[in-house]
Amino acid sequence: MQCPYYDAERCTSCTWMGRPYGDQLAAKQDLCVDLLAAHRDLVWLDPVASPEEGFRNKAKMVVGGTVDAPTLGILDAAGVGVDLQGCGLYPASLSVTFPVLTAFVTLARLEPYDVPARRGELKHLLLTESPDGDLMLRFVLRSQEAVARIRKHLPWLRAQLPRLVVASVNLLPEHKAVLEGEREILLTPEETLRMRVNGLDLHLRPQSFFQTNTDVAAALYRQAAAWVDDAAPASVWDLYCGVGGFALHVADGARDVVGVETSAEAVASATLTARDAGLTRTTFRADDATAFALGASPADVPDLVVVNPPRRGIGPDLAGWLERSGVGTVVYSSCNARSLARDLAAMPSLRPVRGRVLDMFPQTTHYEVVTLLTRDEHA
Structure with a gap:
């Protein structure tokens, strides 16, 4: 590869x-x-x-850039976002969702968290795909400031991504190099993603590994x-x-x-x-x-x-x-x-x-x- x-x-x-x-x-x-x-x-x-390639069932994307030009990927040594939406480790069924997610960041005015300046709200987007193609999306935020806007625009996102079954907000108020915090706020009636493995439906909740x-x-x-x-x-x-x-x-x-x-x-x-x-x-x-x-x-x-x-x-x-x-x-x-x-x-x-x-x-x-x-x- x-x-x-x-x-x-x-x-x-x-x-x-x-x-x-x-x-x-x-x-x-x-x-x-x-x-x-x-x-x-x-x-x-x-x-x-x-x-x-194309083997990953999840994308753990650091959100960088700006509200109007967000990046999904990693941060460089200076804390600047590096966009990796074309990463070959993701299957096409995951990759096609990334432009929709960047559009949603702009639509809901979710300010990417600026690590060097310690300001902003949206830290990570965590997306998981089941073997059946269903999706679970988690917004990792610094605070609840943007939750109302996410809820307001969630119907648009679900219309664009009909496979989206579970959505939640994870709160990570601390400034530290971890992926998520302890508190989860569910945004959808569905709480679990069904991971069908060897004919067995394993239920995956937002904070489950x-x-x-x-x-x-x-x-x-x-x-x-x-x-x-x-x-x-x-x-x-x-x-x-x-x-x-x-x-x-x-x-x-x-x-x-x-x-x-x-x-x-x-x-x-x-x-x-x-x-x-x-x-x-x-x-x-x-x-x-x-x-x-x-x-x-x-x-x-x-x-x-x-x-x-x-x-x-x-x-x-x-x-x-x-x-x-x-x-x-x-x-x-x-x-x-x-x-x-x-x-x-x-x-x-x-x-x-x-x-x-x-x-x-x-x-x-x-x-x-x-x-x-x-x-x-x-x-």
């Missing part, structure tokens, strides 16, 4: 841009194999490739579900469950599944999906994964645990609990093989036997790697 923004050095976020895709995939596989080389019984499956690459996320869930079905556990925990992707894929009528996630929005999304799917033995709770595990009684320990932590990994406390818990099988999905290797070293009784790299983020160094761990009673 070639990118004019990268070639012109206007955006260098995709650090592997221009590198042959086969080389990218091989390098990610080699890195994970090297970092987990101490585990000699670990068998690696073929990596899961992604389309090289979902993987950027839907096709590769679907492959990740299928792989984990296959390993779980082979293990045939009667009970499963999905720790750091997000909107319940793993938990809902491994649920069935004969299995008790509990998902744990700190985000109440994500838990609400997962609970709604479980209800719609009739999964009465699958429940979710808003809690810290480590605190939940450490507070469990021995009678509550499940047969199998799925963990999908952030880049820092599960950490020593949860790794220590898994090591001594007696849990027979663990499926560990990681976006950082270095923290994964550290966590595995803290769980010597849980032996990695299968691994797979999934290329969630082509053109970058990032990836997902999922491993199957089984308990070695003699370790």
Whole structure:
């Protein structure tokens, strides 16, 4: 893939841009194999490739420029907006919405936030597309000053974008380099975007996380579900469950599944999906994964645990609990093989036997790697 923004050095976020895709995939596989080389019984499956371009299901656009000439993209080193509406990572179905969004900024007189001057209102536009083509749009604002104007002109926007199902305002009053704030104001009757994955409708609320690459996320869930079905556990925990992707894929009528996630929005999304799917033995709770595990009684320990932590990994406390818990099988999905290797070293009784790299983020160094761990009673 070639990118004019990268070639012109206007955006260098995709650090592997221009590198042959086969080389990218091989390098990610080699890195994970090297970092987990101490585990000699670990068998690696073929990596899961992604389309090289047009794979993103979401656009996280910094708004710059002026009310009458807004930019959607990133900021340069001086805090000036760089317009990236033609970025090749977005599918055409997302790209066609960007001119409408810039027109709406002008129509509703939403002043882009000027980072160096610390003035203005509109910081980001966050747009997510479902596999069915529906859209969720979030306006990240400094204050509520522009909310009334957004509401006034929202019918125009929905007429221009009939696929727009969910719209909201997120308030981020602080001047700091984060994507969103804590408070969300819904603007539409619909509260969730349905993300159809492997025949399952996952509900996505505005502040819920979902993987950027839907096709590769679907492959990740299928792989984990296959390993779980082979293990045939009667009970499963999905720790750091997000909107319940793993938990809902491994649920069935004969299995008790509990998902744990700190985000109440994500838990609400997962609970709604479980209800719609009739999964009465699958429940979710808003809690810290480590605190939940450490507070469990021995009678509550499940047969199998799925963990999908952030880049820092599960950490020593949860790794220590898994090591001594007696849990027979663990499926560990990681976006950082270095923290994964550290966590595995803290769980010597849980032996990695299968691994797979999934290329969630082509053109970058990032990836997902999922491993199957089984308990070695003699370790």
